[in-house]
Amino acid sequence: MFRGEIKNKSKNIFLSSANPKDLVVIKSIPKGNYKSQLLRFGIFEGQVVEILSKLPGGTLVIRINRQEIALGANLTKKILIEKL
Amino acid sequence: MNKLSNDQNHTKKDKKLQIALVGNPNVGKSIFFNYLTNIYVEVSNFPGTTVEIYHGNYKNYIVYDTPGIYSVSSFNDEEKVAKDIIINSDIIINVVDATHLERDLFLTTQLIEMGKKIIIALNMYDELKKYNLKIDVKKLSLILGVPVIPTVAPEKKGFKELEEKISEATNGIINKEILKELELLKELEIPTAEKLLILEEDKPTIVKYAEKLNDFFIGKFHFDSHSFKRPKKHLRRRHHHGFNKHRYYGNYIPENKDEELTSNFQRGFHKKHFLKKIMRHYLNRDRIYLLRRLYVNSITTKVISPIKGKESISKIIGNLIIKPQTGIPISIFILYLIYLFIGVFIAGDVVKFTEGKIGNNIFEYNLKKYIAYSSSTLVTVKVKNENDSIIKVNSHFFEYGIKNEIDKFHSLENEKKITNSEIKFTYSNPILTILFGDFGILTMTITYILFLLLPLVIGFYFMLSILEDSGYLPRLATLVDKLLSYIGLNGRAIIPIILGFGCVTMATITTRILGSKRERTIATTILQLAIPCSAQLGVIATLLASVNSKVTIIYIIIIFIFLTLTGTILNKFIKGESTPLIIDLPPMRLPRPINVFKKTYYRSYGFMKEASPWFFFGALIISIMQITGALDIAIKILNPLVVKWLKLPEHTAIAFVMGLVRRDFGAAGLYGLPLSSYQVLVAIITLTLFVPCVTSLIVMFKERGPKEGIIIWFSSLTFAFFIGGIIAQIFL
Numbered sequence: 024m025f026r027g028e029i030k031n032k033s034k035n036i037f038l039s040s041a042n043p044k045d046l047v048v049i050k051s052i053p054k055g056n057y058k059s060q061l062l063r064f065g066i067f068e069g070q071v072v073e074i075l076s077k078l079p080g081g082t083l084v085i086r087i088n089r090q091e092i093a094l095g096a097n098l099t100k101k102i103l104i105e106k107l
Numbered sequence: 108m109n110k111l112s113n114d115q116n117h118t119k120k121d122k123k124l125q126i127a128l129v130g131n132p133n134v135g136k137s138i139f140f141n142y143l144t145n146i147y148v149e150v151s152n153f154p155g156t157t158v159e160i161y162h163g164n165y166k167n168y169i170v171y172d173t174p175g176i177y178s179v180s181s182f183n184d185e186e187k188v189a190k191d192i193i194i195n196s197d198i199i200i201n202v203v204d205a206t207h208l209e210r211d212l213f214l215t216t217q218l219i220e221m222g223k224k225i226i227i228a229l230n231m232y233d234e235l236k237k238y239n240l241k242i243d244v245k246k247l248s249l250i251l252g253v254p255v256i257p258t259v260a261p262e263k264k265g266f267k268e269l270e271e272k273i274s275e276a277t278n279g280i281i282n283k284e285i286l287k288e289l290e291l292l293k294e295l296e297i298p299t300a301e302k303l304l305i306l307e308e309d310k311p312t313i314v315k316y317a318e319k320l321n322d323f324f325i326g327k328f329h330f331d332s333h334s335f336k337r338p339k340k341h342l343r344r345r346h347h348h349g350f351n352k353h354r355y356y357g358n359y360i361p362e363n364k365d366e367e368l369t370s371n372f373q374r375g376f377h378k379k380h381f382l383k384k385i386m387r388h389y390l391n392r393d394r395i396y397l398l399r400r401l402y403v404n405s406i407t408t409k410v411i412s413p414i415k416g417k418e419s420i421s422k423i424i425g426n427l428i429i430k431p432q433t434g435i436p437i438s439i440f441i442l443y444l445i446y447l448f449i450g451v452f453i454a455g456d457v458v459k460f461t462e463g464k465i466g467n468n469i470f471e472y473n474l475k476k477y478i479a480y481s482s483s484t485l486v487t488v489k490v491k492n493e494n495d496s497i498i499k500v501n502s503h504f505f506e507y508g509i510k511n512e513i514d515k516f517h518s519l520e521n522e523k524k525i526t527n528s529e530i531k532f533t534y535s536n537p538i539l540t541i542l543f544g545d546f547g548i549l550t551m552t553i554t555y556i557l558f559l560l561l562p563l564v565i566g567f568y569f570m571l572s573i574l575e576d577s578g579y580l581p582r583l584a585t586l587v588d589k590l591l592s593y594i595g596l597n598g599r600a601i602i603p604i605i606l607g608f609g610c611v612t613m614a615t616i617t618t619r620i621l622g623s624k625r626e627r628t629i630a631t632t633i634l635q636l637a638i639p640c641s642a643q644l645g646v647i648a649t650l651l652a653s654v655n656s657k658v659t660i661i662y663i664i665i666i667f668i669f670l671t672l673t674g675t676i677l678n679k680f681i682k683g684e685s686t687p688l689i690i691d692l693p694p695m696r697l698p699r700p701i702n703v704f705k706k707t708y709y710r711s712y713g714f715m716k717e718a719s720p721w722f723f724f725g726a727l728i729i730s731i732m733q734i735t736g737a738l739d740i741a742i743k744i745l746n747p748l749v750v751k752w753l754k755l756p757e758h759t760a761i762a763f764v765m766g767l768v769r770r771d772f773g774a775a776g777l778y779g780l781p782l783s784s785y786q787v788l789v790a791i792i793t794l795t796l797f798v799p800c801v802t803s804l805i806v807m808f809k810e811r812g813p814k815e816g817i818i819i820w821f822s823s824l825t826f827a828f829f830i831g832g833i834i835a836q837i838f839l
Contacts, residue, residue, distance in 0.1 A: 054393070056182070056686075057686075057687060057689065058393055059180075059182075059392050059393060059396050060177075060182065060689050061689065062393070062396040062397060062400050063177040063178050063210075063213055063396070064177070064210060064689070064691065065209050065210060065213075065400060065403075065404070067396075067397055067400055068397075075426070076426070076429055076430060078429070078431055078585070078586065078588070078589065079431055079589070080588070080589025080590070080592075081589065082585055082586075082588040082589055082598070082688065084429055084585065084692065087209075088207075088208075088209035088210070088407070089206065089207065089209075089238055089240075090207050090209065090210050090691065091425070091691075091692040092689065092690065092691055092692065093429075093581070093582075093584070093585035093588070093598070093688060093689075093690045093692055094687065094688065094689060095588050095592065095597050095598070095687035095688030095689070096588070096589060096592065096687075097592060097685075097687045098687030098688070098689065
């Protein structure tokens with residue numbers, strides 16, 4: 024579906040394909056307002072994030088420093104991660 | 108805002124120092140504010156509250172409470188308001204949630220970088236145990252360079268110490284990396300706080316200092332024809348974006364033959380291109396945010412240490428709500444409870460008493476009678492039997508008011524007492540009709556606002572406050588996020604949609620919480636077109652009760668399909684992209700009753716204050732239409748449409764026009780009419796989709812602007828008759 028997914032030969036995948044209980048490292052976040060908003064919550068390149076649950080449809084609940092944050096599916100499919 | 112800045116100027120003269128209470132949402136700021144000033148305020152902050160600022164006196168200070176924010180910026184109204192207060196304050200009490208230090212220190216370090224005098228209240232210190240954590244307070248204070256006082260707000264623990272140390276608030280130690288960035292604007296003569304905001308690409312601040320920034324950048328980087336120098340290496344960012352001196356400046360700027368001309372030329376020139384390029388080149392919010400984030404993380408690893416323990420119950424409940432298997436049944440159960448509370452208790456029992464008894468029978472009746480006492484009035488009594496049909500009509504014209512023929516009036520009044528009948532006063536004087544007639548500003552509108560709307564609004568805000576304070580609302584938003592994404596909204600939009608079932612006007616105002624103009628347009632359209640408000644729902648339910656359940660099911664399906672289709676189509680054709688859901692899920696906890704009551708009070712008050720004038724305005728329009736005969740003309744125009752196209756009895760047209768006054772009036776007008784099952788279906792579908800009440804229309808025009816307002820209004824009218832008609836053609 025997404026160019027990055029096919030072309031990317033490294034282990035990098037999109038956050039949307041992570042599963043509950045995964046520990047992932049954020050690799051890249053697209054530029055824009057969301058990037059700043061995510062930074063405020065502590066989500067940025069290099070940060071380790073724990074996936075708590077995934078709703079049907081793809082809305083993701085992640086945990087970062089004991090803080091639970093829900094991210095919409097249309098955002099998670101733009102964030103590149105690497106599984107640990 | 109103007110009032111605020113006036114206040115501030117005023118206080119500057121009096122030399123009273125200003126304290127601002129600043130913190131992330133739901134950290135307990137307002138408990139501190141109440142303690143210091145003894146003024147009642149809203150305790151936590153969730154988008155949906157209209158931004159109101161509270162301030163009060165404390166010793167020689169003026170204390171301002173600010174909305175909860177994650178950082179000082181301008182992403183939304185709350186942030187803009189908070190930013191203004193922070194910039195103008197002398198001392199900042201930064202309330203920090205000890206259990207979410209990583210999140211909250213982001214704001215703290217930013218405040219320090221702004222060069223503000225700060226003292227930190229490390230709140231919820233007792234809850235650290237629940238998370239099995241320990242914080243080294245001394246170390247934290249040492250690193251940040253400001254006093255840090257552990258507090259437990261509900262128990263007022265640590266408040267005394269905080270009070271004693273307010274005067275010790277100091278400028279903290281600024282992160283070295285940020286200091287380097289600030290160096291860029293060193294010679295710019297504006298407050299440090301705003302320099303930081305400029306570095307963070309804060310648009311309002313850049314606009315505020317546009318002239319100064321222009322001159323500053325020209326001076327600093329010698330951007331004239333030949334002395335253009337490339338900035339130093341560490342300042343050269345986004346270089347790869349094609350920043351090319353010749354392309355942008357070199358060829359355009361004449362040599363200094365005519366100085367005035369040159370500078371004018373430069374000004375005119377860079378207003379369009381130059382400044383933008385420079386800004387893009389040197390200012391980078393993401394970079395600053397990243398530096399700050401890294402710094403905060405380095406601090407927290409130094410001060411937080413884990414201790415052993417187990418997971419808390421509130422977390423387990425929180426997880427159950429989000430998981431669909433358990434979350435959907437829980438949500439359905441909660442929605443059912445809401446329905447029982449608002450739909451059955453408030454909209455039924457409470458409103459029946461307040462509107463019917465107090466509003467109509469006591470307040471309006473006596474007021475109308477009092478006016479009729481000495482003015483020329485036609486009094487009509489419609490005597491009804493048990494089946495609500497009129498058996499006889501008595502009327503009498505009191506030319507000089509009822510005081511002259513008081514016995515005659517009493518005999519009319521007695522007829523009303525015996526049976527369940529209506530008594531109607533028609534004044535000869537048009538001004539009296541506007542003020543005290545059936546749609547009178549001082550009769551119907553007051554009854555409507557005080558005795559029907561107010562109980563409903565209080566009920567809804569009460570429920571919303573409980574849902575919010577318990578931590579349920581953000582989880583519900585998460586659960587429905589995907590569903591709402593099909594119609595171009597994110598989970599947050601569930602709040603105005605729920606409120607819409609209470610009062611569309613209230614919900615239309617609440618669409619302000621949505622992230623983009625696009626989402627606000629979609630949500631408003633759906634609210635105005637397809638969401639029936641509580642007043643209407645009551646009547647629709649009554650009408651549906653009289654016909655078979657098949658009609659109910661068809662009604663729900665049609666409205667649902669229409670809602671989904673409208674949303675999907677709007678989502679497809681409105682330009683732009685909707686904002687994704689990014690929502691903080693606070694721990695589930697029992698709401699504190701005091702907070703819930705305060706919130707309910709302030710929200711209801713805020714809404715009534717904002718919306719009431721428009722209800723009066725709407726009533727005035729309708730009254731004028733009634734007197735000038737415009738209302739009758741509208742009914743005449745609608746008549747053929749109603750009879751031939753919708754295949755409904757002639758009188759239904761009146762019901763539709765009355766629906767403009769209040770949607771429920773329209774539906775209620777159908778009570779007395781002999782309708783078949785499918786005629787009921789056609790009528791309620793048309794009414795649901797039909798133009799909402801005048802007030803919601805005015806508020807929509809105000810929120811969305813005249814152009815969008817007219818489009819939404821017009822499509823509401825068209826769809827109502829189009830779809831109603833199609834149903835009529837199919838079933839009748």
